[in-house]
Amino acid sequence: MDPSSLLQYLITGLTLGSTYGLTALGFTIIFNTTGVINFAQGEFVMLGGMMSVYFTRVLGLGEPVAVILAVVGATVAGALVERLAIRPVRDCPTINLVIITIGVSILVRGLAMLAWGKDTHVLEPFSGDRPIMVLGAAVMPQALWVLAVSLLLLAGLKAFFSGTIHGKAMLACSHDPKAASLVGIGVQRMVLLSFMISALVGAVGGVILAPITMTSYDVGIMLGLKGFAACILGGLGNPFGAAAGGVILGVLESLGAGFISSAYKDALAFVILLALLFVKPSGLFGLKDSKRV
Amino acid sequence: MKAAKWVVALVFTLLSCVPALAADTIRIGAIFSVTGPASFLGEPEKNTLLMLKDKVNSAGGVNGKQVEVIVYDDESDVNKCVMAAKKLLDQDGVSVVIGPSISGNTLAISKFFSSAEVPLVSCAAAEKIVKPVDPWVFNTPQLDRHAVTKILQSAKARGFSKLAILTVSDGYGQAGRGVLNELIPAGGFQLVADEVYGPKDTDMTAQLTKIKGAAPDAIICWGTNPGPAVVARNRVQLGLTTPLYMSHGVASDKFIELAGDAAEGLVLPAGRLVAVDLVPADHPQKPVLEAYVADYAKAYNSPVSSFGGYAHDAFALVLEAVGKGGSAKPADIRDNLEKIAKFPGTSGVYTYGPDNHNGLDESAFIMVTIKNGTWNVTE
Numbered sequence: 001m002d003p004s005s006l007l008q009y010l011i012t013g014l015t016l017g018s019t020y021g022l023t024a025l026g027f028t029i030i031f032n033t034t035g036v037i038n039f040a041q042g043e044f045v046m047l048g049g050m051m052s053v054y055f056t057r058v059l060g061l062g063e064p065v066a067v068i069l070a071v072v073g074a075t076v077a078g079a080l081v082e083r084l085a086i087r088p089v090r091d092c093p094t095i096n097l098v099i100i101t102i103g104v105s106i107l108v109r110g111l112a113m114l115a116w117g118k119d120t121h122v123l124e125p126f127s128g129d130r131p132i133m134v135l136g137a138a139v140m141p142q143a144l145w146v147l148a149v150s151l152l153l154l155a156g157l158k159a160f161f162s163g164t165i166h167g168k169a170m171l172a173c174s175h176d177p178k179a180a181s182l183v184g185i186g187v188q189r190m191v192l193l194s195f196m197i198s199a200l201v202g203a204v205g206g207v208i209l210a211p212i213t214m215t216s217y218d219v220g221i222m223l224g225l226k227g228f229a230a231c232i233l234g235g236l237g238n239p240f241g242a243a244a245g246g247v248i249l250g251v252l253e254s255l256g257a258g259f260i261s262s263a264y265k266d267a268l269a270f271v272i273l274l275a276l277l278f279v280k281p282s283g284l285f286g287l288k289d290s291k292r293v
Numbered sequence: 294m295k296a297a298k299w300v301v302a303l304v305f306t307l308l309s310c311v312p313a314l315a316a317d318t319i320r321i322g323a324i325f326s327v328t329g330p331a332s333f334l335g336e337p338e339k340n341t342l343l344m345l346k347d348k349v350n351s352a353g354g355v356n357g358k359q360v361e362v363i364v365y366d367d368e369s370d371v372n373k374c375v376m377a378a379k380k381l382l383d384q385d386g387v388s389v390v391i392g393p394s395i396s397g398n399t400l401a402i403s404k405f406f407s408s409a410e411v412p413l414v415s416c417a418a419a420e421k422i423v424k425p426v427d428p429w430v431f432n433t434p435q436l437d438r439h440a441v442t443k444i445l446q447s448a449k450a451r452g453f454s455k456l457a458i459l460t461v462s463d464g465y466g467q468a469g470r471g472v473l474n475e476l477i478p479a480g481g482f483q484l485v486a487d488e489v490y491g492p493k494d495t496d497m498t499a500q501l502t503k504i505k506g507a508a509p510d511a512i513i514c515w516g517t518n519p520g521p522a523v524v525a526r527n528r529v530q531l532g533l534t535t536p537l538y539m540s541h542g543v544a545s546d547k548f549i550e551l552a553g554d555a556a557e558g559l560v561l562p563a564g565r566l567v568a569v570d571l572v573p574a575d576h577p578q579k580p581v582l583e584a585y586v587a588d589y590a591k592a593y594n595s596p597v598s599s600f601g602g603y604a605h606d607a608f609a610l611v612l613e614a615v616g617k618g619g620s621a622k623p624a625d626i627r628d629n630l631e632k633i634a635k636f637p638g639t640s641g642v643y644t645y646g647p648d649n650h651n652g653l654d655e656s657a658f659i660m661v662t663i664k665n666g667t668w669n670v671t672e
Contacts, residue, residue: 002506005502005503005505005506008498008499008502008531009499009502012496012498012499012502013499015496016495016496019495118332118333119547120518120519120522120547120551121551122522122550122551122553124553129526129529129530129553129554129555131529131530131531131532133532138530138531138532140530209495212495212496213495213496213523214495214519214522214523214551216519219493219495221493222493253499254498254499255499257499257500257503258499258502258503261489262488262489262490262499262500262503263462263489265491265494265499266491
């Protein structure tokens with residue numbers, strides 16, 4: 001195996017992995033405030049991509065404006081999901097809420113299909129299609145966008161959760177909602193905020209991905225699944241773990257396709273995930289006791 | 294006792310009325326995947342059939358009889374398809390059935406038609422439907438074998454000897470991969486790489502990198518949108534210049550839209566429906582194609598697809614069999630279908646026979662090249 005092919009697999013894996021990592025980030029944000037795994041996270045990614053296509057195509061807006069509108073739109077959708085589907089049943093056990101998010105994801109997918117049809121759409125790459133050659137391997141400019149934006153979002157979230165009063169309040173809600181409300185934190189407001197932030201992160205992911213992966217009403221299913229796997233791999237609740245889990249999953253898939261067989265690419269990543277969970281059930285970067293009190 | 298006699302007499306009277314009732318119209322059943330994952334096949338097929346039925350009836354029907362069409366939606370589900378087939382055969386008493394849209398469903402129900410002795414004209418493409426020949430089962434789409442033959446003819450003409458294939462791991466791709474694996478060595482070519490991608494995959498650079506390592510003269514990609522568009526894009530993004538063939542599964546304007554500039558120079562086999570304007574005026578299919586495109590645009594305000602064309606051809610062939618044979622009895626329709634020769638449809642020129650229930654050969658395809666964002670005929 002020549003080094004340039006190996007490098008190409010790594011670059012491909014890194015790009016793919018960032019897409020999984022971004023979806024995984026959304027999972028951890030909501031999990032950290034509510035303890036709920038939001039299976040509609042993939043749908044936020046879809047909304048970001050589809051709305052930006054819709055705004056550029058149908059309304060004829062410039063790409064930057066369309067992208068901002070799409071992200072705002074998805075964030076509003078995140079808020080609506082929390083207000084209409086989660087808040088009315090907030091006293092239910094967590095598992096019920098998780099099932100509700102599955103229902104929400106099916107509903108959102110159906111609405112998107114009715115509104116925008118079943119076709120696949122493509123968004124123009126932000127800075128062209130011409131590959132940059134590095135040591136015999138090709139790097140797409142859009143891949144650099146994906147990597148840069150993912151790192152920025154990660155740094156931003158880190159600063160938010162450990163540096164701001166709102167971020168700390170959200171963490172407090174996840175540890176003990178009752179105690180958090182006793183010290184004067186508006187738990188419901190924090191839950192709403194967490195849904196909005198995770199929708200925002202998902203939508204940004206959807207927008208920067210759309211030029212590479214194309215988008216359609218049902219892209220959220222697979223991304224949601226892979227993002228969830230990345231979360232588990234990295235250790236639930238740890239944003240850095242989630243991002244790293246995504247990258248690891250992507251690289252494993254890409255190497256598996258390159259060195260073993262592309263037919264078993266998806267299976268391979270999940271087999272490794274399962275094997276790892278046997279050895280370290282809390283995930284790679286999860287704490288040994290996942291309940292932090 | 295007297296009452297029983299009356300009942301028997303009444304039943305006999307009613308029974309003798311049934312053929313008389315049925316003789317008033319020609320009853321054609323249809324099963325399409327109008328909803329569900331395969332709705333992109335079933336929806337245009339249903340639209341086409343209903344449009345053609347109205348056209349025939351307003352023109353006076355066939356042999357002075359009106360045509361009645363009963364359409365069931367199998368929702369792309371094999372169980373619903375079996376139920377619809379049973380209903381058409383047992384309750385609706387149809388003379389012939391058109392559809393289903395997908396190969397799996399066709400294979401699941403074809404045995405009922407042999408035992409009921411009613412002909413089935415499927416709109417699905419799998420070779421298994423007509424090979425080995427079931428006396429009661431026909432189909433209209435071009436076969437994968439014809440597309441592969443066409444691609445390999447082109448590859449031979451361009452002097453390629455080492456080929457790589459990249460196929461999707463769904464039913465369409467597996468069927469294509471099987472034929473490619475059979476015909477590539479048989480045609481004297483060397484198969485240097487055999488890669489697969491998932492129907493929902495969004496990045497095929499790993500497979501293309503591996504193919505690049507095998508240094509083929511050309512790559513053949515087998516799939517339906519959007520996968521092949523990703524392959525086309527990834528090929529450009531990797532800086533690959535190896536020629537790339539696509540299958541007929543992407544022969545629609547949507548592919549050019551999705552692949553963008555990366556579609557430039559790609560070559561693929563396509564039915565003549567994608568490029569009606571490029572078909573010469575003296576070609577037997579020309580009037581059929583023009584009429585179908587114009588009628589469909591008028592009725593549904595949307596462009597035609599080759600899938601709707603399969604239903605168009607099935608309906609036209611059935612009416613031809615009924616009209617020529619002068620009978621709408623199931624057995625007569627079957628016999629007369631086998632007598633059809635050189636009948637122009639949208640997908641090709643059909644010649645059925647006792648050992649040929651597909652009716653087409655590789656001349657149903659033309660090789661097209663995508664240039665300046667549009668189709669060009671290469672041969």
